Every structure is written in C-alpha cells, then in structure tokens.
Amino acid sequence: MEIIKTIDLVKTYHDNGVPVHALRGVSLTVQSGDFLVIAGPSGSGKTTLLNLVGALDVPSEGKVCFDGNDLSSKSRRELSAFRLNNLGFIFQAYNLIPVLTAMENIEFTMMLMGIPDGERKERSFRIMSDLGIAELTEKRPNEMSGGQQQRVAVARAIVTNPSIVLADEPTANLDSATGATLLDLMERMNRERNITFIFSSHDPQVIERGRRLLILRDGMVEREETR
C-alpha cells in the first residue's frame, strides 16, 4: 500500500542570497512496510528529502502526499498533529530531552497523544525491555552512552506505533558494532510491527541492510533499486 508519494520535489535554499538547489525534482513512492535507505554523498539532498517527507520543512516546488493527502495544504498545527500521530524521528545526534529520564523521554510523545499514565508506563517499560534498555529507566541522557541514547531514541520513535519512522544518519555517531545492533533492532521492528523505515545515510552497513535503495546525487535521483 502506497503511504508516501513525493511529486517533483524541489527545494532551493538561499545562502547569503545565493540560491542552493538541494533537490531538483525528486519523485518517490514509499510503500507501507518499506525499509528504505536514501543514500548519496554529502550535499546530495538526502537529509533535505527526509525533512520534507517528515513535514519538518516545506518544498519550494512539488508536493508530498501522505495516504493521498497533500501535506502542503496543512497548517503548522495540523502538521504538528500529523507528525505526532504518524511519524517517529531518529536523529543523528539522538536529541533526547536532556532534563527527562529515559523512561520520560519515551513517554513524552504518548503523553502528547493523551495516552493514560498507566498505559504509557506499561508500553514504555515493555519497549525498553524489548530493546534491552530496561535498566536505563531512571537515567538521564548525560548518564548514558551514545548507543544507549540512540536505543532510547528508537524506543521513543516507535513506542506510539507510527506509520513511518524517519531516521537521519542514525548510526553516524556510533561504533560499527553498536550500529549493527541498532539496525538489527530496527529490522526487527519493521518485521514484527510492520513499521515503515526511511533512512538517510551514507553508512555502508545501513545501505547494505536497506531492502530498497534510493541513491541521490546533486539533488536528483541517480538510481533506485529494490532488493
């Protein structure tokens, strides 16, 4: 089932008045349950494409449709609700909320969704056990290693059962063993929960794991392959 469709996406930034063309007409279709990696060299536009798909940024031209609905017609409030209810984000720098414990970080999005306290705690604890981080419940981000923080970030991203998880360079700050474990986890979540994963990465082990691969160069699709 088609979940995301981008049509001729163009994104142009202005750097001191000089136009920088990050995307030059990218069309992409993502099916539910995909494990898609957007790869390419630095400056190829992979993070820009991920941000547009995640409704964190607005395209200069073209459109992004989710379940057939054009996101460009939505207000900031609607986009905020859309991200809350449909997307999970994993960032390169983990970006956990520093003043909250691991458990609270995971609970945070469920709290925004209005899920009752008991259910929040139960779901958070279950996913933490599932990801092997149950002992980190009361730890704050500055008390955890990079790998532990990224596992908490994964837990935060998937605990609400989103339709899509967008992961921007999720292994970039991790050693290869930790990165591999994390990818195992995400593959398992993809299989078991049918969560669609879209990665932006130039890490070979991420590219290797992708069941679909989209290679960008200079803001355009250079190659697309399904494995």
Added chain:
Amino acid sequence: MMLLRLAQRNIWRNKRRSFIVIISVAIGITATILTDTLSMGMIFQIFDNQIGSHIGHLQIHRKGFHDNMVVQNFIPDAGAVDRALDGEPSISAYSRRVVLFGLLSSANTSSGISIIGIEPDREERITKIRASIVSGRYLTGSPNEIVVGHNLADKLGVGLGDKVVALSSTLDGHVGSDVFRIVGVFETFSSEFDKVYVYIPLEGAQRLVGLGERISEFAILTSDRKTVGLAQDALRRILGDSFEVLSFIDLIPLILVQIDMYQQSMIVFYAIIGIALILGIVNTMLMSVFERIQEFGVLMAVGLSNGKIFLMIILEALYLGLIGTAAGFVVGYLIYLPLASYGIDLSAFSEGLKSFGTGTVIYPVLTTTGIINALFLIPLMTVVGALYPAFKAIRLQPITAIRYV
C-alpha cells in the same frame, strides 16, 4: 503534567542564572512589601491622627454649617440628635461641641484660631487631646481654662498659667471676649494643628459668644472605621434633611487627595519594579530560548504543538516568578513584623512628617491589597516578561530549529 515537569526541570539547567532571576524577583517583592506597608501605615496614621485629634468618625451639624461655620448656625434641637445617637448601636461615643473662629491675644501679640468648646470627659473618648498634653494638664470643666498647641504658645510667647484673651463673633453679631488661663499645652502629629486649635470647656465657649446652652457640633466615634458608612446612612435617615451628617471623608477631602497621591506614587513604584523585572526576565528567557533552539526543533518534530511550547516557556518564567515571590514575601514579612510592632522612627524628618500629618514613628500596615499586589502582580510581570521569548521560540520552523548551531 509532563509540561509542568519539563518547565520545572528546565529552570534548574542553569542554576546561577535562575538564582539571579529569583533573587531579583525576591528583592522586588521585599521592596514592594516594605514600601507598600510603609505607605499604608502612613495613610492609616494620617486617618487615625485626623480622626483621633479632632474630626472623629462622624460629625453632625445643622444643615449648611460645614460650608458656613458661623455661630448662628447652631444645632436647633440637640436633644433629637442625642436620642438618635443613643439609639444607634454602632455609635461607641459622642461629644457635644461649640466650634468658633476668633483671635487669641497675649500681652505681646495675637493669632487667628479655631476655638473648640468641648465637654472634657466625653471628648476624651473621641479625641486624643488629653493624651497629647505635653505640659500642664487637661481641662477640668472650669469655664475659663484653655489648652493650646505648643506652636501657638510659642507664637504668642505664653506658657502655663498665663492669661490670654479670646475674641469671637457673638450670636447677636457683636464681638465677644473673655479671659482664659492656660492650663495645658499639647503637641499633636501636626504642626499646623498645634498652631491653630485651642480647646476650652463647652460652657466657656457658650458664654463667649452668647449661645446659652446651644451647641454647633456633635463629634462621633463608631465602633469601627468600617461601620462609619452604615452609621452615617442610619443617622441621615433618622435625623432628616435639617441636619448634615458628615463622615471623616466628607470633612477632610484633602486626605483623599493625599491618599490618591500615595497610590499614584505606588503605581509608579510598581511600574519601575515591574519594568526592571520584565527586562530581566526577557533577557534570561531569551538566553534560555536561544540555548535550546535545537531542542525546540526536536520537540516540534515529535509533535509538541507551538501552543504547548509557548506554555512551557511561560511556565518556566512563572516558576521563577513564584519561587522569587515566595522567597521575597517571606523575607519581606519577616522584616515587616518587627517594624509593625515597634514602628520606624523617622524623627530625623519630623518637621516634614508633622506638616504631612503622620507623626514621627510610622507603623507599617500590611493590607489585603498589598498582599495581592505582591503575590499576583509580580509573578504576572514575570509572565509578561516571558511573552516575547516565547513568541520568538514558536516562530521557528522545526527544521531551522533542529539545524540551529
């Protein structure tokens, strides 16, 4: 709940900065409490001094006396007023008076005065003249005794035991005069009062102007200042249109102007404190917002709405304001308590204060309004101070915020 927890924890990220804000708020609150209680103490003392020295809570005259204080405007039926006052439960004491204007002469010079003929025993329950005697004694009722203010005594060059001559217009339009012997000298809160007012027994005043047994004024004290309005209304109903029943506010409207000036100056004071606080909070919260822009981006990305981010920043400022307010209130109250008991001796400014009518020792008074101003106004200002940084935060695009370095 999570937002409250977040806001609470966020303010302790930079402890030094938060403490600076809290201390600023606390100092502001303490200063506000002390200034407000001192001002209210002065206001109440002006009221109490005016009421206690001469005015009383209420006065009853013949209709028109207050505008034209001539001896001919005596009360035609004092018995009716006596009966009305005896039947009104909120009246705690009253005294009959004859109020005259005239001249008091010594061997050397003379001075324009207000002569108040009083019933010494009854007057004692209304005013503080007896307690204000600084040399000699109070009136005993002998018709030719007089007590004068110390400033007037100085001006006339007279002292205890000296004779003075009082002159005033009589009921039949002539000038009446009589000799009085000074038995006491008083000193009140007001130098002006001490220059102008003299007290003689009621009988002496009646004889001076040929009033017989008639009087011109009833001075009344109610059980409580708050019951004055009710008592005034009740007496007006009972006595009808031929009498004027005036409260201390009707009698000394200038006090209201003074109080109004005080309150205006307090508004200016609050505004200065408020602006300083708002600028401090704006600065602190802006720094706090700029330090966390990337985090706001992540919060937006995971679905926290702009409204909630806005609320979170406001809550952070409110927390700082409330902690500072609580600390400032405790400190201010602990300073206020001994000052309210022992007073603040401002005798160094005694002349200025006396002409102002407050007395030299001020007893601060903490009022409900003062508490409300301190507890609500200042935290409200901290919230106002956080509005601009909060608006700044929510205007960010999520991606701009996430990429912010």
